Amino acid sequence: MLFAWMLILAFLAFIACMFEDLESDIGSQSNPNSQIQLAPEMGYIHRYFNKAISGEGLSYALSCTISGTIAMLILLQLESVGPKAAILAIPVGAAVGSLVHMVRSSVCHVGREAAHKRFEQPIYLDVLYGHLLPIATHNFLAVICITAIAYIQSNLGILSGVAGASNPFPLPLLCLIWGLTVGAIGSSTGDIHYGTERAFQDKPFGEGRRVVYHGQICRYADCGVRTSKDVAAFCAKYGGPATGLAFGLIVLFENWRTVIGMTLGGLAGPGWNPSLAAAWGIGIGIVIAVVLVILARTLEKWARNKYGPFVGE
Amino acid sequence: MIETLLLVLVCIIIGGLLSSLAVHLMPVGGAPAAMATATGIATGCVMLMTGAAVTGLFTASTVASFWVTKPNVILVALSGAVGSMLMMGFTMFVGNLIYIFGAGIVPCSGRVAVDPITKESQTEYKTPRTDGHGVPPASFVSGILGGFSGGFGGALIYVVLVSDSYAHFSVATAGIVAMGIFIANAIIAAYNIGGTIEGFHDPKFKARIRTGLTCSLIVSVLCGVIIVIAMLTGTLAGGVM
Numbered sequence: 001m002l003f004a005w006m007l008i009l010a011f012l013a014f015i016a017c018m019f020e021d022l023e024s025d026i027g028s029q030s031n032p033n034s035q036i037q038l039a040p041e042m043g044y045i046h047r048y049f050n051k052a053i054s055g056e057g058l059s060y061a062l063s064c065t066i067s068g069t070i071a072m073l074i075l076l077q078l079e080s081v082g083p084k085a086a087i088l089a090i091p092v093g094a095a096v097g098s099l100v101h102m103v104r105s106s107v108c109h110v111g112r113e114a115a116h117k118r119f120e121q122p123i124y125l126d127v128l129y130g131h132l133l134p135i136a137t138h139n140f141l142a143v144i145c146i147t148a149i150a151y152i153q154s155n156l157g158i159l160s161g162v163a164g165a166s167n168p169f170p171l172p173l174l175c176l177i178w179g180l181t182v183g184a185i186g187s188s189t190g191d192i193h194y195g196t197e198r199a200f201q202d203k204p205f206g207e208g209r210r211v212v213y214h215g216q217i218c219r220y221a222d223c224g225v226r227t228s229k230d231v232a233a234f235c236a237k238y239g240g241p242a243t244g245l246a247f248g249l250i251v252l253f254e255n256w257r258t259v260i261g262m263t264l265g266g267l268a269g270p271g272w273n274p275s276l277a278a279a280w281g282i283g284i285g286i287v288i289a290v291v292l293v294i295l296a297r298t299l300e301k302w303a304r305n306k307y308g309p310f311v312g313e
Numbered sequence: 314m315i316e317t318l319l320l321v322l323v324c325i326i327i328g329g330l331l332s333s334l335a336v337h338l339m340p341v342g343g344a345p346a347a348m349a350t351a352t353g354i355a356t357g358c359v360m361l362m363t364g365a366a367v368t369g370l371f372t373a374s375t376v377a378s379f380w381v382t383k384p385n386v387i388l389v390a391l392s393g394a395v396g397s398m399l400m401m402g403f404t405m406f407v408g409n410l411i412y413i414f415g416a417g418i419v420p421c422s423g424r425v426a427v428d429p430i431t432k433e434s435q436t437e438y439k440t441p442r443t444d445g446h447g448v449p450p451a452s453f454v455s456g457i458l459g460g461f462s463g464g465f466g467g468a469l470i471y472v473v474l475v476s477d478s479y480a481h482f483s484v485a486t487a488g489i490v491a492m493g494i495f496i497a498n499a500i501i502a503a504y505n506i507g508g509t510i511e512g513f514h515d516p517k518f519k520a521r522i523r524t525g526l527t528c529s530l531i532v533s534v535l536c537g538v539i540i541v542i543a544m545l546t547g548t549l550a551g552g553v554m
Contacts, residue, residue: 169485
């Protein structure tokens with residue numbers, strides 16, 4: 001049962017991080033935002049949504065903590081209903097978190113674009129209105145999954161029937177932790193597909209974006225003028241799922257090695273040995289890290305052989 | 314009592330110093346790395362390290378709850394260290410997957426001509442007018458070590474705060490205080506780095522690590538003194554949350 005819940009957690013983590021990355025692409029949040037911000041200064045008037053509320057980690061930590069706090073309050077109010085209260089508490093919490101995120105997005109976009117008036121960048125109202133709903137919906141899916149993860153982890157002992165499996169942190173703190181992590185991962189991985197490839201699609205493929213290209217973003221879509229919604233459609237094919245995979249694997253292996261350690265340490269039985277359980281978890285984690293280093297080296301070697309040295313000027 | 318207070322202070326200082334060291338070991342490319350204009354992970358030092366540390370903190374909190382009383386400090390800290398290390402490992406690996414298959418770019422260092430681990434040349438793979446791209450093997454190993462160091466530091470602070478043998482804070486208070494001390498150290502280290510860094514092989518690491526650790530020592534002592542005062546006065550005993 002514990003392993004089944006673990007797989008559900010990994011699946012939720014995959015969905016959460018994928019939508020987190022796509023939401024940040026729609027809003028041009030985080031690192032590639034530097035290019036959207038720079039573009040008007042370089043004479044590249046654009047129709048991208050421009051929000052950089054804060055780093056993605058902090059932004060998502062706030063959304064998820066709001067969601068977790070509201071959910072916990074509802075759960076406390078409906079304590080007599082039992083675990084079924086979570087069906088109402090988690091979506092309501094996530095909805096409030098997303099609404100707050102949407103408010104921050106709209107204020108941020110308008111403020112940033114107004115500051116670009118000196119470079120003749122207009123505030124396109126259709127861009128503002130058209131992007132707020134996709135931002136809120138993608139954010140909602142990410143936040144609801146994170147809140148569900150936090151809820152399951154803080155009640156895992158009851159849900160799986162294994163005493164001691166619950167995490168001791170309260171629901172809002174778990175939301176804060178996973179919100180920070182999901183934002184940090186979305187910022188570290190998914191942004192590359194947007195910043196390197198999609199934002200500079202009219203530049204040569206297979207090379208780093210030279211400093212001279214900075215600000216010269218691609219402003220035209222397959223048909224018409226590009227908006228940030230086109231970015232999400234592109235990144236959903238690779239960058240988003242890859243980012244989801246990163247977070248999903250982290251949650252999967254973090255829980256997996258702890259559960260395996262607990263099982264080998266005599267899971268909630270008379271022979272329970274906490275030191276042995278912890279030691280097994282550490283040992284398995286180190287083995288996974290070594291495998292990752294070997295895989296990374298193999299991948300890098302493959303890329304060097306396949307692509308070869310840089311060709312061109 | 315005095316021994317306990319001193320031990321808590323020392324553990325917080327060690328945890329803070331390890332956190333600072335961790336941030337210096339991170340291959341951080343910041344915003345330029347998102348455009349493959351710089352080597353490293355495409356985000357800021359604080360964001361990345363905090364994400365890794367809280368992942369470790371999550372595992373550390375689970376492992377600390379294995380013991381009814383008096384959790385084993387070293388095992389809990391090591392569990393946190395491995396958690397952060399795995400977070401870093403998967404993030405860097407998937408980052409490289411996107412660089413290689415999403416943008417067709419070979420990971421290479423922009424700061425050294427030869428990778429210190431594989432001894433392979435980097436220069437001819439680098440795009441001109443960039444500072445390298447992707448996460449090459451030396452940076453990958455540096456990131457793994459950084460994750461381990463940061464996770465150990467964060468979890469060490471957490472476990473001495475939560476343990477009933479030491480500070481005996483509530484679980485939530487200990488988690489938040491550990492996170493606070495960690496972030497303070499990470500921000501100081503980020504200011505010290507001032508932009509991007511590739512890891513232990515980056516000349517910047519050698520040039521700035523002493524300043525970073527000195528500043529971290531000051532910050533950690535200050536944080537430690539505040540914790541000791543809280544312990545003496547019983548302000549956070551049993552937790553405010």
